[in-house]
Amino acid sequence: MKKLLGIILGSFTIGAIYLSYNYITFDSKQLDFRKIENNSSYDEAVVHLSEAIQIQTISYDDHIDTTEFYKFIDFVKDVYPHTFQKTSHQLLGGLSMLFTWQGSDPSLKPIILMSHYDVVPVPEGNLPKWKQPPFEGKIVDGFIWGRGAIDDKVGVIGILEAIEGMIKNGYQPKRTIYLSFGHDEEVMGNNGAKQIAHFLKQKGVKAEFVLDEGGYLTDGLVPGMEKQVALIGTTEKGFVTLELSTEIEGGHASMPKKETAVDVIAKALVAVHDNPFPSHISKPLNDFIEHVGPEMPFALKTVFANSNLLEPVLMAVYEKGPSSNALVRTTVAPTIVEAGVKNNVLPTQARAVLNIRILPGETVESVTSAIKNTLNDDRIKIQILERSNPPAVSNPKHPAYKMLDQSIREVFGEVVVSPYIMIAASDSRYFTGISENVLRFCPFTLNKENIKSFHGINEKIGVEEFKNSIQFYERVIKNAEEL
Ligand SMILES: [Zn+2]
Structure with a gap:
């Protein structure tokens, strides 16, 4: 008995020492850069963003009003004459804009700054809920209101303001700078960013880094963190949309067979629901844990420091929300289920659509074959409707990532900076292959309130926040010269 007690106590002690050791050696990865004060007023820029919001560059699923898109392109020409004069510019995919600001040193790799100028529609029914109209760019209570304020005209106008100002001041970059402004990001980017990426690949462009939307300065969104956390998306999830369909002889509803087409698809959906993909700590999540963990309060820091050992505990917490x-x-999310034409007729066909978001480390193929195994039913035909593998994970130890980290601190001051996985899809996924550093960060603060305005109601950006975003792009352009 004594011996057993000894073994138990001994293991506890070893366990405690092990946990403490990991805690103590869980070093901060935060860089030491100070905020740089900025005296520019950027007042005109605020008016420009307001004007940009007033142009209704809406991407509907099946159509767009091209006059509004051309109006936006003309607006850019009018408002940023120096940029137009100093850079070469072209339209790709019809309406997407690519600017090239030639650098003085051709031996340096170029950089690519991205954004998109299309926006999602505002459903009629939601209009009364908007405190300010969505397409008037009203400047009220310290905010610029309207669709596109944070997704993503802040990017387009923020970048252009920075560039225009720098050109006016006689700045000449050493590196070539490409500006890529897509016109159809909200509907998959097939005609915009994809075409720009294709064009650059054909030219043999290899970029030092690509910067797009998809990461934010967050306030109160990382559980356990009091400080603001700037999240840089080092990758994003891939996706595959699968159609499951079956055809079975029908008949009269008064004499149903043992299994109808509806039963087969219903069982398939239950099987998929009951067999979720396993949860685990992927490479980019581990990067997040290593950067945010050391900044956490004691209990959480201990768990994060021992994430290998305590993975099941961590997963249980993550799986909750x-x-x-x-x-x-x-x-896996079933998004469409269809069958049947008449109340008393057994349907001969049934179909369901699964929208699957793929974690880095898995592929369209591996996920599709896992679903096939789960269904284990030859009567179900599986067809891939849309697909995109998760892009490569950018390395947070790379100087390009660190340059972005530095630029964030120089503008936003004392914040925690960390890599993370973006769970939605961005235009930047097309740029894998052009650079090993595809980074996602849009310079404004996202909190529990305004996160709902993404594609939602009352989208707006703080005037000061928008001014910070211009300073941020200036810092990125200047700091990129030192890479
Ligand atoms: Zn967007």
């Missing part, structure tokens, strides 16, 4: 669950596994 839909957004955190999405960070630890490939998720």
